[in-house]
Amino acid sequence: MLLGQDDNLLNLTSAHLNIGLRGIPVGTCRTSFVTPEKGVHYCGYPISELADFLPEDIVYLLFNKELPNPEQSKEFVSELQSRGEVPSEINSILSPLPKNGHPMDWLSIGIHSLGMMASNNDWKEDALDLIAKMPRLLGLIFRYREGRGENIPEDDLSLNLVERFTNTLDLDNVDRNAMNKILSTYLVLHMDHGGGNLSTFAGKAVASGHATVYSSMAGAMNALSGPLHGRANQSCFEFVKKIGTFDPDEVEDFVRGELAAKRPVFGFGHAVLRAEDPRATVQFALGEKLCPDDEYFKTIRTLREVAPRVLSENPKISNPNANVDIASGTLLNYVGLTKPEYYTTFFGWARVAGIGAQIIDERVVMRDGKGIPIYRPKYIAEEQSLRHLD
Numbered sequence: 258m259l260l261g262q263d264d265n266l267l268n269l270t271s272a273h274l275n276i277g278l279r280g281i282p283v284g285t286c287r288t289s290f291v292t293p294e295k296g297v298h299y300c301g302y303p304i305s306e307l308a309d310f311l312p313e314d315i316v317y318l319l320f321n322k323e324l325p326n327p328e329q330s331k332e333f334v335s336e337l338q339s340r341g342e343v344p345s346e347i348n349s350i351l352s353p354l355p356k357n358g359h360p361m362d363w364l365s366i367g368i369h370s371l372g373m374m375a376s377n378n379d380w381k382e383d384a385l386d387l388i389a390k391m392p393r394l395l396g397l398i399f400r401y402r403e404g405r406g407e408n409i410p411e412d413d414l415s416l417n418l419v420e421r422f423t424n425t426l427d428l429d430n431v432d433r434n435a436m437n438k439i440l441s442t443y444l445v446l447h448m449d450h451g452g453g454n455l456s457t458f459a460g461k462a463v464a465s466g467h468a469t470v471y472s473s474m475a476g477a478m479n480a481l482s483g484p485l486h487g488r489a490n491q492s493c494f495e496f497v498k499k500i501g502t503f504d505p506d507e508v509e510d511f512v513r514g515e516l517a518a519k520r521p522v523f524g525f526g527h528a529v530l531r532a533e534d535p536r537a538t539v540q541f542a543l544g545e546k547l548c549p550d551d552e553y554f555k556t557i558r559t560l561r562e563v564a565p566r567v568l569s570e571n572p573k574i575s576n577p578n579a580n581v582d583i584a585s586g587t588l589l590n591y592v593g594l595t596k597p598e599y600y601t602t603f604f605g606w607a608r609v610a611g612i613g614a615q616i617i618d619e620r621v622v623m624r625d626g627k628g629i630p631i632y633r634p635k636y637i638a639e640e641q642s643l644r645h646l647d
């Protein structure tokens with residue numbers, strides 16, 4: 258069945274309905290694209306070439322569509338520092354929130370609250386301000402949620418984004434340099450992933466009605482919090498912990514057991530990629546340098562050898578290789594960020610950059626600066642809803 262004159266041009270049929278818009282083109286994206294072999298590219302650069310950059314440089318890239326030179330990089334770091342102050346009123350909002358609430362719900366409330374206190378009602382100003390305030394907000398969320406609301410260090414605005422977070426968190430007995438390195442890489446790898454992933458799409462859709470960047474981003478974070486989307490990284494590390502061995506035969510038995518029980522083998526497979534995700538490759542290389550003898554790292558090293566072979570036996574599985582989530586939890590855990598329920602908040606922190614840049618593109622750049630109109634996809638009336646027309 259064709260759906261009408263305009264739809265005819267796109268060869269749309271009823272098979273395209275009620276499938277979550279999968280594969281249906283709805284727009285263009287200026288910040289990133291994903292290819293089956295090399296994964297995500299930011300402004301044309303394959304992600305594998307960007308992994309070691311400072312997160313601030315990649316924010317600059319996503320906003321300006323070119324990498325900064327050393328002077329621009331320095332200036333941009335200072336610009337974000339000057340935007341970083343978080344109003345102290347946020348403390349009394351976060352402190353009474355339910356401690357057993359999911360950190361992603363805290364993050365959404367935190368961003369929304371910042372919007373009420375700090376929005377300038379300007380797309381770019383708000384997007385950059387929010388990026389600059391995220392490290393402190395996230396650090397405060399960790400502290401209040403864990404009952405560590407006393408003696409929080411001042412936000413040191415002379416530090417970079419990642420350092421401001423670890424300074425606020427102020428954990429004892431951790432290697433702060435290793436934590437900063439893992440978080441920097443994590444942020445760069447997760448900042449953007451095309452225009453149609455659920456959280457990015459949701460954020461841009463909310464912004465299309467001219468809600469503020471803060472409200473749009475809170476909506477995006479709610480979308481990201483679902484177990485089928487961003488929260489998969491939490492499940493993935495919980496899965497790795499459950500395996501409890503790095504012996505290849507035992508790991509293979511475990512993988513086969515999960516498949517027989519119709520449970521996913523977390524950390525493997527992808528909707529678009531048809532090779533190992535380069536973001537996984539980068540994190541494995543980092544792990545080999547930092548923590549080759551860590552118990553969980555040994556497990557994922559074995560899993561990386563065993564699972565693709567076992568998953569390949571099922572021809573339905575389009576990509577049996579490792580995805581981005583396989584190693585990130587293991588690395589975060591190794592540097593002292595041991596609670597998987599927080600892992601999606603790091604994902605959210607990173608995505609604020611990509612979603613913010615895409616919101617600006619859609620609001621003030623595209624269509625010769627006119628911006629994209631309010632989102633309004635078409636839904637076809639079902640017979641039931643037409644019943645009273647006759």
Ligand code: HAX
Pocket residue numbers: 450489490493520521522523524525526527528529568573574575576580581582
């Ligand atoms: N374990 C078990 N079954 C898997 C699988 C895996 N790792 N990967 C694919 N399959 C199954 C699918 O569930 C699907 O089964 P049905 O036909 O019964 O529905 C079939 O193989 C075909 O799937 P596909 O076309 O290869 O892949 P999809 O686009 O449907 O799914 C997923 C992609 C990532 C959701 C899937 O590979 C999966 O569930 N992986 C495990 C969970 C996981 O690691 N999630 C994190 C994803 C990270 C990410 O995308 N970041 O952006």
